[in-house]
Each structure stands twice: as C-alpha cells, then as structure tokens.
Amino acid sequence: MxxxxxxxxxxxxxxxxxxxxxxxxxxIVMFIIGISKxxxxxxxxxxxxxxxxxxxxxxxxxxxxxxxxxNTIIRAEYDEYIVIPDSTKPIFICTVNVNYDDGTYDTKxxxxxxxxxxxxYDTVEAIENYDSSNNLWYxxxxxxxxxxxxxxxxxxxxxxxxxxxxxxxSALKGVTNSLLTEKDGKYGIVDNVGSVIINNEYKEIKPISxxxxxGYIVVDENDKYGVINYTKTVALENKYDDIKxxxxxxxYYIVKxxxxxxxxxxxxxxxxxxxxxxxxxxxxENAVIEENNKYGVVSIADxxxxxxxxxxxISYATGSNYIVSQDGKYGVMDSNGNKLVDFxxxxxxxxxxxxxxxxxxxxxxxxxxxxxxxxRLSNVIISxxxxxxxxxxxxxxxxxxxxxxxxxEREAKDILSSNTLFLSQNEEGxxxxxxxxxxxxxxxxxxxxxxxxxxxxxxxKKDGLWGAINSRGEVAVAPSYNLDxxxxxEFIGNWHLGEDLNLYYFTDK
Numbered sequence: 001m002x003x004x005x006x007x008x009x010x011x012x013x014x015x016x017x018x019x020x021x022x023x024x025x026x027x028i029v030m031f032i033i034g035i036s037k038x039x040x041x042x043x044x045x046x047x048x049x050x051x052x053x054x055x056x057x058x059x060x061x062x063x064x065x066x067x068x069x070x071n072t073i074i075r076a077e078y079d080e081y082i083v084i085p086d087s088t089k090p091i092f093i094c095t096v097n098v099n100y101d102d103g104t105y106d107t108k109x110x111x112x113x114x115x116x117x118x119x120x121y122d123t124v125e126a127i128e129n130y131d132s133s134n135n136l137w138y139x140x141x142x143x144x145x146x147x148x149x150x151x152x153x154x155x156x157x158x159x160x161x162x163x164x165x166x167x168x169x170s171a172l173k174g175v176t177n178s179l180l181t182e183k184d185g186k187y188g189i190v191d192n193v194g195s196v197i198i199n200n201e202y203k204e205i206k207p208i209s210x211x212x213x214x215g216y217i218v219v220d221e222n223d224k225y226g227v228i229n230y231t232k233t234v235a236l237e238n239k240y241d242d243i244k245x246x247x248x249x250x251x252y253y254i255v256k257x258x259x260x261x262x263x264x265x266x267x268x269x270x271x272x273x274x275x276x277x278x279x280x281x282x283x284x285e286n287a288v289i290e291e292n293n294k295y296g297v298v299s300i301a302d303x304x305x306x307x308x309x310x311x312x313x314i315s316y317a318t319g320s321n322y323i324v325s326q327d328g329k330y331g332v333m334d335s336n337g338n339k340l341v342d343f344x345x346x347x348x349x350x351x352x353x354x355x356x357x358x359x360x361x362x363x364x365x366x367x368x369x370x371x372x373x374x375x376r377l378s379n380v381i382i383s384x385x386x387x388x389x390x391x392x393x394x395x396x397x398x399x400x401x402x403x404x405x406x407x408x409e410r411e412a413k414d415i416l417s418s419n420t421l422f423l424s425q426n427e428e429g430x431x432x433x434x435x436x437x438x439x440x441x442x443x444x445x446x447x448x449x450x451x452x453x454x455x456x457x458x459x460x461k462k463d464g465l466w467g468a469i470n471s472r473g474e475v476a477v478a479p480s481y482n483l484d485x486x487x488x489x490e491f492i493g494n495w496h497l498g499e500d501l502n503l504y505y506f507t508d509k
Contacts, residue, residue, distance in 0.1 A: 048420045048456035048471035053087040054112075056505045057495055065092050066506065068455045070493020073112055080105075081503065085126035085138045089156055091117075093124060118158055121145040127179070129171035132210070136502045139176070142192050144169050153179065153194060161194035175207040178216070189216060198228055209247045217243050227253060235266050248282025252300065263287060263300055271300045276309075283316035286335055297322060297335065307337050317350035317357070318371060332357070332373060340373045353387045354405045368392075368407070376407040391415045399425065412451065419452045420471045433458065433473060441473040450489060457491040466496070 053068040057076070064076035065084065073090070074082065080095035090112035097106040107125060109118045118124050123146045127139040142153050145164065152164035162169070165183070172178040177192045181200060188200035197216075198205065204219040208227060215229040218238065226238035235253070236243070242256035251265045262273040263282060272279060276298075278290035286297050289309060296309030307314065313325040320335040330348040332341035341348070345359040345367075356376070357369040365379040377394060384393035391410065392403045400423065402415045412422045413436050421433040421441055432444035433452075448461035456471035460479060467479035468491035481496055483489050490497040495506035 046420055046471075048452065049418065050455050051088075053455075054084050054090060054092070055087065055492065055495075056082045056084060058498065058505055058507045058509070059495075063505075066492065066495065068492060070455075070495070074110060074114060081505070083126045083138075085143060086140070086156065091143075091156060093126060118143075118145070118154075120147075121164075122147055127169070127171050129173065129176070131174055134502070136504075139171055139179070139192060153190070153192075161192075162190055172205070172207050172212075172216075174210050175212050178207065178212045180205060197230060197232055206245060208243075208245055208253075214247045217245065225255070236264065244279075246281045248287070249284050252282045252287075254279050254282060254287075272298065272303050275303060280314075281316060284320075288314050288316065288322075306335050307333055318352065318355070321350075321371075323348045323350065330359070341369070351385065354385060354392070356405070356407075358382065368394075370407070377403070389415065398429070416451060420456070421452050421458060421469075421473060423449055423451045423458070431460070433469070442469060453490055453492075455492045457493070459489045459491055459496075461489075467491075468496075 050068050054073060055066055055068070057064045057066050059076055062076035063078040063080065063082045064072060065074035065082055067073055074092055078094050078096070080098060083093040085091060085093070092110045094108050094110060095105050096108060099105065107123045108116050109124050111117050125144045127142060127144050129137050129139055131137070141156055142161065143156065145152055145154050147164040150164040151166045151169045152160065153162035153169065154160055166181045167184070168182040170180050172180050172189070178197075179190050179192070181188045181190055183200040186200040187202050187205045188196065189198040189205060190196050198218065201220075202218045203221055203223070206217040208214050208217050213230050215227050215235055218226050218228055220226070220238045222238075224238040225240040225243040227235040227243065229235050236255070240255040240257060244254040246254050252263050253265070254261060255264050260274045261276070261279045263271040263279060265271075272287060272289070276289040276291050280288040280290055280295065282300070285300050286306065287300055289296055289298055291309040294309045295311050295314040296305055297307040297314060298305050307322065307324070311324050311326050315323050317323050317332065321340065322333050322335070324331055324333050326343055328346070329343040330345045331339060331343040332348065333339050341359065346362055347360040349358050351358055355371060357373070359367045359369060361367065361379065365381055367375045368377040368380065369375050377396070380394040380396045382392060383395050383400065386393070390405055392405070394401055394403065402410045402412055404410055413419070416422065421435065424432050424434045424440075424444070426432070426444040428444070430444040431446040431449035432440060433442035433449075435441050446460045446462050450459040452458040452471065457468045457476060459466055459468050462479040464482065465479040466481045466483045466489055467475065467477040470476045477491060477494055477496075483496065485499050486497065487499075487501055488497055492506055495508055498505045498507050
C-alpha cells in the first residue's frame with residue numbers, strides 16, 4: 001500500500017517563533033512611523049465641511065448660479081439678475097422677455113437641475129423688503145405670484161397661502177411678517193402665513209415701529225389716523241390728524257389733534273398736551289421732547305422735566321439711559337439727569353443685539369462699554385459683530401482679537417470651531433495661516449488676509465491685489481484683483497464678492 005514519506009530536509013512550523021517575528025516587525029514599523037512624525041512638521045489639513053447654499057454670479061455679461069462649493073448650478077445665459085429668495089433652497093427666479101419701453105417682463109423659476117418649476121403662474125417673484133439703512137432682504141419662506149393680473153402668495157413648496165385676488169402685494173417697509181395688500185384702491189395687511197390682519201378698508205397703512213407685534217397706523221378715507229394691533233383689535237380709533245411712528249411701554253402713542261402733539265394711552269387718557277413744540281419718542285414712562293430746537297426728557301405721568309431741554313440731541317438707549325449730545329460731543333445720562341459718560345466722544349450708539357455701547361473717539365477708534373458704563377475695550381475697531389455665534393472681532397494695534405459678548409477674550413479656534421485654517425501674523429506684520437495646533441500651513445507671505453469664510457476660502461492680499469486659498473491652504477485664486485472699492489472681500493472658488501452688497505453677487509471682474 002502507499003504511504004506518505006517525510007523528507008529528511010523538511011522542518012516543522014514553529015508557531016511561537018512566527019508570532020515573535022511578527023511582533024518584532026510591528027515594533028520596528030511603529031518606531032519608523034514615530035521617527036517620521038517627529039521630523040515631519042508638515043500638517044495634513046482636512047477639507048472644511050460646507051453647508052450647501054446658492055449664489056448669483058455675474059460673468060461675461062451674463063448671470064449664472066453657483067453653489068457654496070463653487071460648482072455651477074445654472075449656466076451663464078441670463079441677461080438679468082437671478083433672484084435667489086432663500087440661499088439654502090434651490091429656487092432660482094430668472095427674468096426673461098424684458099420690454100424696457102413698457103416695463104413688462106416674464107419670469108421663470110428653475111430648480112437645481114435647471115428644470116422649470118411653478119409653471120402655473122404668469123409671474124413668480126421674491127418679495128423685497130428694506131431696513132432703515134436701505135439694506136435689502138427678501139421675505140422669508142414665501143413668494144408672490146400672479147394670474148390674470150391679480151396677485152397672491154405661495155410658500156416655497158408651491159402651496160397656496162393667499163389666492164390671486166389682489167391688485168398688488170408688497171412688504172410693509174422695514175417690518176417682517178406684514179404684507180400690504182391692495183384691492184379696489186383700499187389697503188389691508190396679511191401675514192406671511194396668509195392670515196388677514198387688517199381688511200382692505202384703508203387709504204394708507206404704516207408700521208408704528210419695526211416690530212410687527214406693535215401694530216399698524218391706519219388712515220381712513222377722511223384722512224383720520226388710528227391704530228390697529230397685530231391681534232386685530234383697535235388700539236386707537238380713527239380720529240386723529242396724525243400719529244407718529246413711535247410706540248412706548250405697550251400703551252402710549254404720540255398723536256396730533258389740530259396743531260398740537262400729545263401722548264394718549266389705549267384708555268383714552270391724555271398726557272403732555274399743548275406743552276412742547278414736538279414730542280419725539282416715548283420710552284417707558286418718559287418722553288423725549290423738543291423745545292426751541294433743543295431736546296430734553298420729561299416724565300409722562302406728571303410732565304416733570306428729568307433732563308432739561310438744553311441738548312442738541314437725545315435718543316433712548318436702554319434701561320433708564322439716554323445718549324445725549326452737546327456741542328458736537330456725545331455722552332450718556334440717566335433718567336434722573338445724572339451724567340454717566342462725559343461728553344468726550346464724536347458719537348455713541350447702543351448695540352442692542354449684544355448689549356453694549358460703542359463710543360467713537362476722534363481717531364475713529366471706539367471704546368466699548370457694558371451697561372454699567374465700564375469701558376471694557378479701548379481704542380478698537382469692530383471688524384465683525386456676529387449675533388448668531390455671539391462674538392466680536394475687533395482690531396486693536398493692527399492685531400485682530402475675538403471676544404464673546406461678556407468681553408472675555410477667546411481664541412480664533414474656539415470661536416471659529418469649524419475652520420481648518422486660522423489667520424496668523426508674524427513679527428514682521430506678514431500674514432499666514434496655521435492649523436488648530438498652531439502648525440504653519442501657509443507661510444507668512446501676505447500683506448493682508450481674512451479668516452477662512454463659511455465656504456472654506458480665505459482671502460489673501462499680496463502686492464496690492466487680492467486672491468484666495470482653499471481649506472487645505474492651497475492657492476485657489478492667485479492674487480490678481482484690485483478690490484479697494486469692496487466693503488467686504490470674500491471668495492468662493494474662482495469668484496469674489498461684488499461691490500454692491502445690496503445686490504449681493506459674486507463675479508470674476
């Protein structure tokens with residue numbers, strides 16, 4: 001029979017020796033890697049995670065749309081500005097067939113695939129609004145549509161909120177959630193979900209303040225003024241000759257009867273009647289008044305002067321404090337007439353969104369004060385006030401610093417937690433970029449620079465020209481643009497922000 005044969009030269013497998021060899025090799029490999037890391041100071045920078053948004057771009061005489069990664073979404077083939085009502089949603093309103101002689105035009109709406117949507121309407125438009133500084137915004141979450149010459153409102157998904165039954169619809173200037181409707185020459189108000197707040201019964205409607213919750217001034221066909229609350233209740237009947245766009249303490253209104261301004265409350269009580277040339281504003285239980293072109297503050301209840309009318313201007317700040325000017329200089333006084341800040345500044349404003357005072361010096365730097373009037377930062381220039389993330393970026397002695405709204409200094413890596421690169425300046429005043437651990441990623445070769453933006457790009461300036469680097473520190477756009485006229489310098493891919501911030505577009509010009 002056959003049997004297996006074991007040759008004399010063959011050896012058995014020694015398992016223990018094999019494992020010993022594997023371990024030894026692993027130790028050597030780890031040692032080599034460790035030595036390599038020790039001598040290799042170059043850091044690997046990761047791509048920044050970027051939220052998807054959309055932006056209009058002007059290039060070669062045409063308009064297109066890009067996303068926040070720099071990709072072209074809608075090709076450059078439109079002569080008119082492409083409106084993007086909400087930068088987070090792929091809804092792009094293109095204006096076509098414009099007749100410049102009679103002002104007529106058509107619109108078409110495209111999605112991110114370039115497909116036409118919302119085709120049931122003659123026109124689809126974003127609803128423009130403007131703040132007191134004339135900055136443009138679009139009403140959130142809604143679009144104005146027309147059919148057969150009548151207007152209505154839809155949401156971004158195309159659902160009907162207001163039927164096409166009005167002769168016109170527009171935003172009440174400076175106020176959110178308040179749409180002025182016109183029907184047969186009469187005006188009313190609907191909100192952004194389509195609820196009727198005021199019926200179409202009035203000759204004119206104005207906001208009483210920038211907060212829609214404070215109500216609306218309405219003018220009837222007899223030119224008499226009244227006030228209707230956002231809750232649809234009548235605050236003041238239509239019997240006054242004028243009502244100021246001012247509102248105080250939830251109950252006071254400044255009204256005019258005949259030639260006299262006075263204050264009334266919702267119960268019909270009258271205050272400070274026939275006393276002063278002008279009543280400027282109401283704040284709490286006090287009012288700013290004007291007499292002989294000078295300003296003061298009086299108590300509404302007893303008409304007692306708490307700040308004599310000796311000043312060039314007075315505006316309410318917060319709490320019991322007023323910003324007051326005299327002989328071109330500004331200070332702060334309280335409602336007891338006490339001087340809290342001397343008249344040493346060229347201007348003072350109260351930043352309500354961050355709860356501090358910004359007092360401007362003659363050299364255009366500012367002192368920042370808390371509400372106890374303590375100077376927390378001196379001789380700074382505010383570069384950014386970010387209410388969403390709750391921080392200040394200031395420039396002091398040619399150095400940028402970050403603070404939270406309690407004026408506690410923070411590092412850029414803590415404030416800009418999603419960034420992959422951080423602006424750094426060397427002793428020679430040149431700019432470069434480091435990673436979170438302080439390793440130099442971009443050498444100090446730039447004359448000026450900006451922090452990495454939300455889209456992963458950082459603007460850099462060399463020899464008077466601007467360009468950009470990407471989130472890995474690589475040159476995305478070689479410095480080649482003179483952007484001296486730009487208020488903001490910002491890049492996405494090959495595109496930089498245009499000069500007109502109200503239009504808000506990117507370009508390569």
